[in-house]
Amino acid sequence: MGFDSFAMVDWSSGNDTGPRPRKDAIWACVVRQGKADEGPTYFRNRELAEQWLLDLITTEIEAERRLCLGFDFPFGYPKGFARALTGSDDPLGLWEWFEHRIEDSPKANNRFDLAGEINCRFGGKGPFWFNGLKRKINGLPKTKADYHSPFPERRSVELAPEAKGSFSCWQMGGAGAVGGQMMTGLPVLTRLRRTFAGKVAVWPFEVLDTPVAFVEIWPSLTLGAAPEGRIKDAWQVEQVALSLAGMPIQDLARHLNVSAAEEGWILGVSQRKPNIAPPPLRNDCFALPAGVNWTPVDEALGLLRERLTVVTAAESLPVMQVSGRILADDVFAKRSNPPQPNTAVDGYGFAGAAPEGAQVMPLCDGRAAAGIPFDGVVPGGHALRVLTGAALPAGVDTVILEEDVTVQDNHIAFHGPLKQGANTRRAGEDVAEGDLVLTAGRRLTPADLALLSATGVADVPVRKTLRVAVLSTGDELIEPGGTANPGQIYDANRPMLIALMDRMGFQPVDLGRVPDDRETLRDRLNSAAKQADVIVTSGGASAGDEDHVSALLREAGAMQEWRIALKPGRPLALGMWEGVPVFGLPGNPVAAMVCTLIFARPALGLMAGEGWQEPQGFDLPAAFEKRKKPGRREYLRARVRNGRAEVFASEGSGRISGLSWAEGLVEIEDGARHIKPGDLVRFIPYSSFGL
Incomplete structure (x- = not known):
């Protein structure tokens, strides 16, 4: 049942959409080893998409990788339709029936005409409806007015609560034109099955014991709106493929374990089969079914590191305002440090080395001090009074400490030897102009601000602070200090998590508490996704009746990794909500803090722009x-x-x-x-x- 590669295709029955990627077109994405292969791919027409599918299947078979290939249109029609057209209930026979009759090219196809011909077989008022062309088509109405279908309006799967909002396969045009997608898509799948005979199985009609499986998937079953700036179809194929790749094998097997001989099924919609046989008594809350293993901590961390990316935008701020912020770009010195040669001590400066023995030099009038340079040239054999930090005047490259000098009659005397350059600093010996000062991803410290200032950097490119929404869940929770009734406890997690986010350098967004009510939680998560870059919840992350966080994340196509081999820390849910990462922490404060430190801290740092930070032990x-x-x-x-x-x-x-x-x-x-x-x-x- 395991797969090595996952791909998702969003189909279109429309005409060629041109070279520029756009919505309502064909999109596909491949995930191998848990990572998207170059992101979503755009196809302007079905010919290009079919060739891509042919190449993909060939590549995966030759590489001996099992491929799970999802499509967003139904694989079967409501009960009775296949027999009415072909004389058999076999849905794959119906695929071939359409493949023989559909005429398709990048600029046009005959799907509307074929729908009208089929309707005429049943009286001309159904089952298909919506003529999307400007010309009249005999038997195919523009709308559902005076419409009558001799077959059920929907398949059994589309009557399930999870499939609410799905479209009827009889609709040929308009938003949700599933009928047109099927008529143009099923012939393509038929040709692929013929080309790779014996190597492709169609779920749920055939046993999945072949190198390639075709699976029906409805992305909107688990995904909501796309993040701002992204095409929904492109984003959805990527998220579906990633979700499938990240799904534990036992969960995928459970989703695929359905029976639907004629109509087909949507992956992820439960058939609600009764299963009341009790498991063996193990008295171990960490126990899993035989043959199923916990996800090791390092593997879960690896998944996070691979799949998460920087989500914070960059901005430029004055150096005085960037303490604790994360560098968005490398920073280079605009000025050398020191900018020019200077003295490291208070003393007397002259040119060249001093030989061994007593030395006497006449003093020049004046002195050099920090910020007050000497205006002139020190003649050879003469000395000048210099103070710490003073720029070395012309004619000075060596300094003798004042403690080693006797001054009398406008002369100095000292004992050599003294090397040339003693007690001085070279220009740029710390940092030279143009040198790399600090690298992108560094969280700036007070010492960094000193370095930036010294090298002339006034405006610093930094990441905006990562916004982390914190939410507690549970009917039992009340605010600290309130009157606690029997069965109620004070919310300890939210104050702790908000403080953790603040101390770690992130911007906490307090979303308060929500009761154990799924719709209330859904609304609060929707609000959180608009206010924050990441959502952290506590409680409701397991698989019980009131564990609504994990339930909603499953509906949204979360990467479900709560079976992590960690103590304390069970359960832990990791997922996405409206394009925003969610960390569903346990409700227990000890486990919540440990999971925050081990999993959330490095992941949040990565999304904030500072890279993956391993804790130093x-x-x-x-x-x-x-x-x-x-x-x-x-x-x-x-x-x-x-x-x-x-x-x-x-x-x-x-x-x-x-x-x-x-x-x-x-x-x-x-x-x-x-x-x-x-x-x-x-x-x-x-x-x-x-x-």
């Missing part, structure tokens, strides 16, 4: 003993005392006091471990996460 001897089973990575609340790592007395996720007690985390690797006092463990201080 170091090995210390343990001041505790612990036995750990293999399979999960564990993070213990810890602090350092007397050079040894102590851990909190209880590992219970409900012990919030341990977060305050701790100064960081002890990370214990995925495998089995028996830690004894004195054994080395990895301690990651909170400061490594920017706290």
